[in-house]
Amino acid sequence: xxxxxxxxxxxxxxxxxxxxxxxxxxxxxxxxxxxxxxxxxxxxxxxxxxxxxxxxxxxxxxxxxxxxxxxxxxxxxxxxxxxxxxxxxxxxxxxxxxxxxxxxxxxxxxxxxxxxxxxxxxxxxxxxxxxxxxxxxxxxxxxxxxxxxxxxxxxxxxxxxxxxxxxxxxxxxxxxxxxxxxxxxxxxxxxxxxxxxxxxxxxxxxxxxxxxxxxxxxxxxxxxxxxxxxxxxxxxxxxxxxxxxxxxxxxxxxxxxxxxxxxxxxxxxxxxx
Amino acid sequence: xxxxxxxxxxxxxxxxxxxxxxxxxxxxxxxxxxxxxxxxxxxxxxxxxxxxxxxxxxxxxxxxxxxxxxxxxxxxxxxxxxxxxxxxxxxxxxxxxxxxxxxxxxxxxxxxxxxxxxxxxxxxxxxxxxxxxxxxxxxxxxxxxxxxxxxxxxxxxxxxxxxxxxxxxxxxxxxxxxxxxxxxxxxxxxxxxxxxxxxxxxxxxxxxxxxxxxxxxxxxxxxxxxxxxxxxxxxxxxxxxxxxxxxxxxxxxxxxxxxx
Numbered sequence: 435x436x437x438x439x440x441x442x443x444x445x446x447x448x449x450x451x452x453x454x455x456x457x458x459x460x461x462x463x464x465x466x467x468x469x470x471x472x473x474x475x476x477x478x479x480x481x482x483x484x485x486x487x488x489x490x491x492x493x494x495x496x497x498x499x500x501x502x503x504x505x506x507x508x509x510x511x512x513x514x515x516x517x518x519x520x521x522x523x524x525x526x527x528x529x530x531x532x533x534x535x536x537x538x539x540x541x542x543x544x545x546x547x548x549x550x551x552x553x554x555x556x557x558x559x560x561x562x563x564x565x566x567x568x569x570x571x572x573x574x575x576x577x578x579x580x581x582x583x584x585x586x587x588x589x590x591x592x593x594x595x596x597x598x599x600x601x602x603x604x605x606x607x608x609x610x611x612x613x614x615x616x617x618x619x620x621x622x623x624x625x626x627x628x629x630x631x632x633x634x635x636x637x638x639x640x641x642x643x644x645x646x647x648x649x650x651x652x653x654x655x656x657x658x659x660x661x662x663x664x665x666x667x668x669x670x671x672x673x674x675x676x677x678x679x680x681x682x683x684x685x686x687x688x689x690x691x692x693x694x695x696x697x698x699x700x701x702x703x704x705x706x707x
Numbered sequence: 708x709x710x711x712x713x714x715x716x717x718x719x720x721x722x723x724x725x726x727x728x729x730x731x732x733x734x735x736x737x738x739x740x741x742x743x744x745x746x747x748x749x750x751x752x753x754x755x756x757x758x759x760x761x762x763x764x765x766x767x768x769x770x771x772x773x774x775x776x777x778x779x780x781x782x783x784x785x786x787x788x789x790x791x792x793x794x795x796x797x798x799x800x801x802x803x804x805x806x807x808x809x810x811x812x813x814x815x816x817x818x819x820x821x822x823x824x825x826x827x828x829x830x831x832x833x834x835x836x837x838x839x840x841x842x843x844x845x846x847x848x849x850x851x852x853x854x855x856x857x858x859x860x861x862x863x864x865x866x867x868x869x870x871x872x873x874x875x876x877x878x879x880x881x882x883x884x885x886x887x888x889x890x891x892x893x894x895x896x897x898x899x900x901x902x903x904x905x906x907x908x909x910x911x912x913x914x915x916x917x918x919x920x921x922x923x924x925x926x927x928x929x930x931x932x933x934x935x936x937x938x939x940x941x942x943x944x945x946x947x948x949x950x951x952x953x954x955x956x957x958x959x960x961x962x963x964x965x966x967x
Contacts, residue, residue: 455791458784464792525948547791550950554759554783689947 455551456544456572465544486668488624489519489530490658491590491603492632492643493617494651497686498592498601500528501655503624503663504678505670506535515670520681524549525689526594527565532622533587533608537579541572541587562595566604566612573610580608588621594685601685617643624662624669631658648684652693653705655682660706718819726847727871729825731914733769734935735869735878735906738831740840740888741895744951745831745942748899750907750935757940759952761786761798763833765942769868770826770847778826782808795949800832800841804851813849823847829868833942833951842866864888867906874910877918878902893963896939900964904928937961 459465489502502519505512520530521542529545531538548568552560560568569591579585591604605619606612613619617636620628635654636643646654659680663671670678679702682693736749736756747757747765757767760782768775785807786798816823824847832841839862842854854863865882869875885898901924908919908927919927939955946953 455787459788459791462788464788543791547787551783551787554761554787555780557755557758 452556454568455548456575458551459544465540485532485586485588485622486666487519487532487622488620488628488659488662488666488669489532489590489622490620490625490628490632490655491528491530491592491615491618492651492655493601493603494643494646494648496648497594497684498603499651499655499682499684500530500590500592501659501680501682502530503659503670503680505668507668510667512670516678518681520683521546522683522690523565526596526685528592528683528685528690529569530590530592530621531587532589532625534579534585537576537585538587538589541569541576541589544572545569562593562597562602565593566591569604570606570610570612573606573608577609590619590621592685594687594689599687622669624659624666627662627665628658631661649701651684652682652698653701656680656698656702656706715819719817722816722819722823723848726823726825730770730827730847731870731910733827733868733870735867735874735903735910736767736769736829737878737882737899737902737906738765738767738829738842738866739882739886739895739899739902740864741890741892742888743892743941744833744944745840746892746895746899746939747829747831747941748896748903748937748939750903750931750937752935756938759940759950760830761790762795762949763835763942763951764798764800764803765831765940765952767829767868768826769870770824774824774826775828778808778812778824778828781811796835800830800843804830804843804845808845809849809851811849812845812847816848827868829866831866831942833944840864844868865902867902869906869910871910871914873914873916874906877909878906881905881918892941896960896963899939900928900932900937904931907931932961932964937964 456465486507487503491498491500500520504515504517506514506517517535520528523529523542523546529542531542545568549560549565569589573587576585576587586608588608589606593602595602603615603619604612605615605621618632620632660671663669679695679698682698684691734749734751736747738745738747747767749756749767754772757765758779760766764786766779766782782803785803790798812824815821826847828845830843830845834840842865844852844866854866855861864886867875867878869878881902887894904924904927905919908923909915937957937960939960941953941955942951943953
């Protein structure tokens with residue numbers, strides 16, 4: 435793997451900028467994506483598929499909460515009811531995914547490795563802006579699959595900004611445009627309902643989202659997922675047998691905490707059902 | 708080409724002598740087991756000398772910075788792509804060293820018209836579960852020395868590299884007596900500091916064969932720690948994330964070493 439030709443055949447050793455992890459994978463042929471030209475051939479108007487899921491994130495008094503339901507669907511079939519759509523990328527970053535699981539999980543994997551690869555090779559942590567852009571680039575590179583209508587991913591990205599000492603929240607479109615959310619963001623087929631509730635609660639609720647305590651925030655997240663499941667078939671509600679709970683994670687100054695099923699069960703019993 | 712076997716062997720011997728001479732001034736590096744994982748320790752003037760390679764693998768190097776850098780990058784690339792395409796569980800120091808790095812180092816060393824790698828590397832891998840830690844020395848000619856565990860040899864809970872064979876020997880003898888795999892981090896720091904001092908004194912005092920006296924060690928240690936930066940990092944078994952590497956802050960280390 436240490437190629438002897440690298441340095442001896444070229445008269446002037448290359449002094450290119452450090453390679454990022456996804457280019458390394460592409461150079462080694464380990465992460466091949468469809469180019470747009472391949473994708474559009476013979477498929478001029480691919481339907482934009484619906485992105486079946488509900489993920490949501492909002493800032494509360496202490497950090498940012500990210501939550502998602504557990505259902506994975508294919509057309510009108512439920513294929514899995516224990517999907518984990520809120521993924522830990524590093525000690526302070528979460529990515530929540532809506533869209534095609536195969537592409538989304540692979541993206542999360544690339545992203546996780548990219549940040550670590552950068553830290554290990556460059557001996558410094560990637561900047562927050564760099565991390566946000568890295569996801570954007572992965573989405574743009576995925577355009578081929580998007581055009582074919584088979585690999586749409588619309589993620590949320592939440593992280594803690596250690597320099598500014600505030601939490602930050604970003605959402606993306608399928609082509610990689612990134613937007614920073616002031617207070618909240620939601621994605622997936624159930625997000626319409628959720629966004630309405632978030633808007634309402636933030637403006638007309640008992641207090642703005644940012645002033646809510648952790649427990650109030652978690653309760654609101656559970657209620658919103660329940661509401662989304664009421665009208666959206668692709669969003670999994672609370673399991674009838676009470677065994678599978680939504681994923682709720684918090685990012686604070688101290689890092690990421692995942693809410694235990696026991697805590698969720700208690701809050702569900704008291705405030706939701 | 709050098710056609711005659713004798714000329715080739717002579718060229719290799721010259722090259723070995725040249726590299727050993729280049730490495731002779733390198734600051735020793737000690738790695739050892741403590742209760743919560745592995746400590747890597749050295750003193751240095753200019754640049755970082757111990758590095759994170761993957762979730763459970765760390766590396767220390769002495770030699771030419773450019774060569775250490777190329778080997779470090781190769782190690783990170785190999786482990787990262789393996790971890791990505793298969794899983795982090797499949798990344799192993801044994802395979803990295805034996806199948807990828809050693810052959811490349813040997814080839815560069817023996818092709819007498821090309822430049823060899825001026826580097827001596829120390830790798831440490833944190834064992835999984837209750838498994839033993841692996842320490843591995845990889846030299847410029849591709850030769851590998853591990854801390855045992857095969858052919859009935861008991862595991863040693865440490866690994867060292869230094870600028871000379873005598874210094875390495877002295878450090879190993881010392882660590883054999885002193886390493887306590889159940890000890891605290893601050894005990895491990897003390898032990899590593901002493902091992903480093905013995906190694907550094909041995910190679911800088913004309914490569915002596917006898918162990919320095921306690922007073923000599925204390926004096927040398929005081930002199931060196933006053934002038935040079937201390938660098939230490941740990942691979943922690945108790946880490947919450949899969950990545951176990953944590954660099955220790957120098958003030959933290961100094962406070963531990965002085966506050967004895």
